[in-house]
Amino acid sequence: MTTFGQRLHAALAERGPLCVGIDPHPELLAAWGLTVDVAGLERFAGTCVDAFAGHVALVKPQVAFFEA
Structure with missing residues (x-):
């Protein structure tokens, strides 16, 4: 098993x-x-992650937008 760092x-x-x-x-x-609302947020975030997958090493959600 590989570590997160690896x-x-x-x-x-x-x-x-x-x-x-x-x-x-x-x-x-x-x-x-x-x-x-939560549904819109989920769709937005999912669309972004799908678009970035395989192209970038890191994705950083701005946690403040997900806490409300």
């Missing part, structure tokens, strides 16, 4: 150091035609 190192070596943030503020959700 997996992170491998991902950085393969995809580079780019870290993409997910900052789903209400205006952005509305601009995407999504509801400003």
Whole structure:
């Protein structure tokens, strides 16, 4: 079994150091035609992660947007 550090190192070596943030503020959700609630947030975040998968090593959700 590999450690988180080993997996992170491998991902950085393969995809580079780019870290993409997910900052789903209400205006952005509305601009995407999504509801400003948990369902809209889930759809937005899922769409972002699907789009980034295999292209970036790191994704950083802005936790404040997910805590409310």
